[in-house]
Amino acid sequence: xxxxxIVAALxxxxxxxxxxxxxxxxxxxxxxxxxxxxxxxxxxxxxxxxGREVKGRILSLSTDALTLEGGRPRSFxxxxxxxxxxxxxxxxxxxxLIGLGVGSGLTLVACLADTEAREAxxxxxxxxxYGGIGAGIGVGxxxxxxxxxxxAYRAPAPSGAPPARLSIAPVVTPRAKGVAVSxxx
Numbered sequence: 001x002x003x004x005x006i007v008a009a010l011x012x013x014x015x016x017x018x019x020x021x022x023x024x025x026x027x028x029x030x031x032x033x034x035x036x037x038x039x040x041x042x043x044x045x046x047x048x049x050x051g052r053e054v055k056g057r058i059l060s061l062s063t064d065a066l067t068l069e070g071g072r073p074r075s076f077x078x079x080x081x082x083x084x085x086x087x088x089x090x091x092x093x094x095x096x097l098i099g100l101g102v103g104s105g106l107t108l109v110a111c112l113a114d115t116e117a118r119e120a121x122x123x124x125x126x127x128x129x130y131g132g133i134g135a136g137i138g139v140g141x142x143x144x145x146x147x148x149x150x151x152a153y154r155a156p157a158p159s160g161a162p163p164a165r166l167s168i169a170p171v172v173t174p175r176a177k178g179v180a181v182s183x184x185x
Contacts, residue, residue, distance in 0.1 A: 006109055006112050006113065027083075027151040027152055027153050027154045028152065028153050028154075029153075029154060029155070029156045030156075031063065031064060031078035031081070031153070032063035032064070034061060034066070034084070034152070034153055035061055035063075037086070037152040037153070038058060038061060038084070038086060038152055039058070039061070040058045040059065040060060040061060041057060041058060042057070042058050042086055043055065043056070043057050043058075043086070043087065044056065044057075044058060044068075044084055044085065044086045044152070045084070045085040045086075045149065046066070046068065046076055046081055046083075046084050047081070047082050047083040047084070047085075048076065048080055048081060048082065049079070049080055049081070049082050049155075051082075054068065054074065056068030056069060056070050056074065057069050057070075059073055064077060064078050065077050065078070066081070066084075078155075081153065081155060082154070082155045083151060083153060083154050083155065084151075084152045084153040085149045085150065085151055085152065086149070086150060086152045087146065087147045087148065087149050087150075088147045088148065088150055089146070089147035090142075090147060092139045092142050092143060094142065095138035095139050095140075095141055095142025095143070096135040096138050096139045096142075097135075097138070098138050099131075099133075099134035099135040099136065099137050099138020099139065099141075100131045100132070100134055100135040100138065101131075101134075102134050102138075103127075103130040103131040103132070103133055103134020103135065103137075104127040104128065104130060104131030104134065106130070107123070107126050107127040107130040107131070108123060108127050111123035111126065111127070164183070164184065165182075165183070165184045166181075166182075166183050167180075167181070167182045167183075167184075168180070168181050
């Protein structure tokens with residue numbers, strides 16, 4: 001009976017700590033759609049047509065131009081921009097939930113392994129306390145991790161030029177395990 005509780009607690013802790021599946025949004029290909037991904041005040045990285053990258057805060061955004069604030073405002077027209085990246089921070093809630101699960105889960109596993117502690121009845125209170133401490137630590141660690149840069153805009157390829165593609169896929173068969181990589185341009 002004790003082993004069943006330990007296994008259940010470990011499964012619960014691991015399911016809370018497992019990463020959630022995510023789906024990335026495709027970047028917009030039309031400059032007039034930038035207002036769906038960006039807003040004034042966002043810090044962005046603009047790669048111009050010559051390949052130079054400029055970091056700045058959006059001062060103004062219109063359907064055909066983008067102005068970054070700084071010492072002197074810089075404006076970029078749609079033909080001058082090849083890519084725009086923006087950093088999006090994730091919610092601190094996932095760090096809190098992972099910390100809560102680890103703190104309370106490890107405490108419950110320790111309590112279930114000790115029959116005297118289980119009879120004393122303090123396991124739930126200890127799991128709540130250590131779960132709260134774990135949640136605080138999880139929020140702190142999550143706050144230290146900067147958000148990822150995501151591609152918000154990519155200029156369309158010149159007409160007639162096919163886009164380059166990179167494909168990576170796992171290969172698992174009874175006789176072989178590996179990765180298939182293909183690059184098409």
